[in-house]
Every structure is written in structure tokens, then in C-alpha cells.
Amino acid sequence: MNCSSTIYVTENLSKAPAGDIRIHDVRHPNSNALNIIKNINYPSIYKNHLSTLLIDRYMIISRTKEIAKTIHSEYPHDEPLVIVCILKGSSPFFHCLCRELSELGHPYMIEFYRMKSYEGTESTGKVQQMQELPESVVARNVIIVEDIVDTGNTLTSFLPFIKKKRPKSCKICSLLVKRLTDDSDQGSSSNVVKELDLDDKFVGFSIPDAFVVGYGLDFNEMYRDLSDIWILSDVGIKVGGYGL
Ligand code: 5GP
Numbered sequence: 001m002n003c004s005s006t007i008y009v010t011e012n013l014s015k016a017p018a019g020d021i022r023i024h025d026v027r028h029p030n031s032n033a034l035n036i037i038k039n040i041n042y043p044s045i046y047k048n049h050l051s052t053l054l055i056d057r058y059m060i061i062s063r064t065k066e067i068a069k070t071i072h073s074e075y076p077h078d079e080p081l082v083i084v085c086i087l088k089g090s091s092p093f094f095h096c097l098c099r100e101l102s103e104l105g106h107p108y109m110i111e112f113y114r115m116k117s118y119e120g121t122e123s124t125g126k127v128q129q130m131q132e133l134p135e136s137v138v139a140r141n142v143i144i145v146e147d148i149v150d151t152g153n154t155l156t157s158f159l160p161f162i163k164k165k166r167p168k169s170c171k172i173c174s175l176l177v178k179r180l181t182d183d184s185d186q187g188s189s190s191n192v193v194k195e196l197d198l199d200d201k202f203v204g205f206s207i208p209d210a211f212v213v214g215y216g217l218d219f220n221e222m223y224r225d226l227s228d229i230w231i232l233s234d235v236g237i238k239v240g241g242y243g244l
């Protein structure tokens with residue numbers, strides 16, 4: 001399919017916040033990216049829906065391996081972590097992370113939790129929780145796996161509920177965060193991400209303030225099936241997803 005235009009897939013760690021968290025800042029053009037995914041098979045119904053390849057599958061996998069290694073080094077090996085998948089978007093990242101932890105021989109339990117705050121390309125500001133919290137989090141080390149943190153509304157409303165269950169510890173692991181190290185957004189104090197305690201997080205990539213799809217991330221339920229992360233084209237936005 002014809003998915004050309006600017007390609008951003010480079011790591012720039014120089015602006016990563018201090019501390020142990022290594023955030024890959026994705027915004028520099030890399031002409032290898034289109035070659036890497038040139039031959040992949042995307043559904044033909046997505047033709048012209050995508051404009052910019054932001055993060056390809058190989059970067060996602062290699063970064064996930066790094067995060068798993070960090071987790072493995074930070075938590076005890078003789079008790080299970082409880083890894084909570086926030087459905088639906090973080091599902092591919094969650095499974096990849098779990099697989100890597102299994103490769104490292106790290107014990108864990110898994111839980112799935114459904115929340116929703118987006119309609120179309122906009123945050124509704126209201127976070128809908130769809131079920132009771134799992135009891136397994138009580139007195140255990142918990143990692144909440146998210147696909148993307150944007151305004152931070154989802155996590156700021158969810159964390160107090162999980163903390164009420166008195167886990168031993170609770171950290172967030174998000175594949176993406178928006179705007180965290182983007183110079184153009186330095187003045188944006190409305191970004192709750194900056195107010196969340198970064199030491200409590202594992203983060204894959206910091207991305208520009210654009211609506212992204214793929215690797216579990218949807219636009220009205222469309223594009224979750226892509227293996228790479230893209231910025232939608234105007235055509236894609238106009239199509240409006242599956243309307244669910
Ligand atoms: P927040 O509550 O931090 O604003 O947003 C969190 C949730 O909104 C994410 O878990 C994700 O489901 C959705 N979201 C935020 N930004 C994007 C985006 O760029 N693309 C997609 N597909 N979903 C997003």
C-alpha cells in the first residue's frame with residue numbers, strides 16, 4: 001500500500017528525564033523505516049488511511065525487551081508480580097512484555113481491566129471503569145500496563161482505586177507517553193503526565209502530540225490490528241473508524 005511521507009523512528013535519549021527511566025524520544029526522520037516495512041501486508045481497506053510511520057514493530061519489540069529486563073532487575077524473583085492489562089489498547093504490548101518476562105524466568109500473575117476515556121480522536125475527560133478491581137493486587141507488587149498516557153486522566157482516576165486495595169507497590173508501564181519531552185510543549189502545564197511521579201513509571205517512547213493508531217491503539221475500533229504505530233492521514237480521520 002502507499003503509506004509514504006515523513007518517517008520518524010529515531011531514538012534520542014539526550015532529553016530523557018533523569019533517573020532510571022529511559023524514554024526514547026521519537027521524532028527524527030529515519031529513511032530506513034520505509035524499507036523495513038515495505039513488504040508487509042496491511043489490510044487493503046486501510047489504503048491511504050495512514051500518513052506517518054512513527055514506530056515500527058522492531059523498535060517496539062526491542063524496547064519492550066529492555067523494559068522487561070529493567071523490571072526483572074527491579075523486582076524480587078521469588079514472588080509474583082501482578083501485571084494488569086488495561087484493555088483494550090495495551091493488549092499487544094502487554095502480551096509482548098509478559099512473553100519477555102517469561103523468557104527471563106520472572107514469575108507473574110495476569111489481570112485484565114477495562115477502561116475507556118476516548119471517543120474518536122478526543123479524550124472525553126470521563127473515565128469509565130467497567131468492572132471490580134482484582135483481589136490479586138492486595139499485598140503484591142503491581143504493574144499497570146497502558147498503551148499510551150496522554151492527558152493522564154485515565155491513570156489519575158484509576159490509581160487511587162488500585163491503591164485502596166493496598167498493593168505492596170504499584171507502578172505504571174506505558175508503551176507511549178505524549179509530549180513528555182517535546183520542546184514545543186514545554187509550556188503546557190495542562191499535561192497531567194508531568195504531574196504524575198515519573199519514578200513510578202516504565203515508559204517505552206515519548207511521542208509528539210498527534211493521534212496515533214496501530215499495535216492495539218484504535219480509532220473507533222479500527223487499526224488495532226496493525227503491527228506498527230502510525231499517525232492517521234486526513235483520509236483516515238475522515239473515514240472515522242468502524243464507528244463503534
Ligand atoms: P488519557 O486518559 O491519558 O488522556 O488517555 C489514555 C487513553 O486514551 C489511552 O489508554 C488510549 O486508550 C486513549 N488515547 C490517548 N491518546 C491516544 C492516541 O493518540 N491514539 C489512540 N488510539 N488512543 C489514544
Ligand code: MG
Pocket residue numbers: 086087088089090146147148
Ligand atoms: Mg488505553
